[in-house]
Amino acid sequence: MTQESADVNEAIAGELRLMDPEFRSSGEAxxxxxxxxxxxxxxxxxYTYEEMIAELPSKPGSTAAGPRYEPSAITAVRLAPHLIHLTFETVFNGNRARRSSLWRKTNEExxxxxxxxxxxxxxxxLA
Known part of the structure; x- marks a missing residue:
């Protein structure tokens, strides 16, 4: 596996974790x-960082008994050595959304x- 593939996989794994109800409610975001x-x-x-950290545990999709995000068609493009752009769709509680995330790495730690x-x-x- 190349470093680029490993980086893309790490960004996608992070994205999926942020949609997981257990992780969302854990305060680890x-x-x-x-x-x-x-x-x-x-x-x-x-939302700012502070707002999201404060609100994420109580937002919809953050309880095991509630609706879950269902992601699909995740694609990734490396825009720069330390910047990855993810695009995908989700279905949440019957509602579809197109999503875009930028993931960056400022240091190894x-x-x-x-x-x-x-x-x-x-x-x-819309189809």
Whole structure:
């Protein structure tokens, strides 16, 4: 496996962990989010690192008994040596969204962290 493949796999694994209800509610998300993290959610709301860390354990998708994110069609492009762009779709509680994340690595110690995330709702009449 090349280093590029290993890096892409690590970013994808991080993305999947952030969708896992047990991980979302554990308070461990801080280690996978970059301190400069920003998200524009499917709702249109903008979240900072601090807001996301505080709210993630109570957000929908963070309980084992509730709905789960179902990701599909994950693709990755390395934009620079320390920057990976992931795109994919999710279904959550019957609602589809197209998603885009930037993962960056600022040092070996912290590894790959999500720097930016955006979700765009897909209307039910679009294929």
């Amino acid at each position: 801080a280690r996978l989010l970059d301190p400069e993290f920003v998200e524009v959610g499917a709702s249109g709301r903008r 912290t590894g790959w962290r999500m720097y930016y995330h955006q979700g765009t709702p897909v209307p039910s009449d």
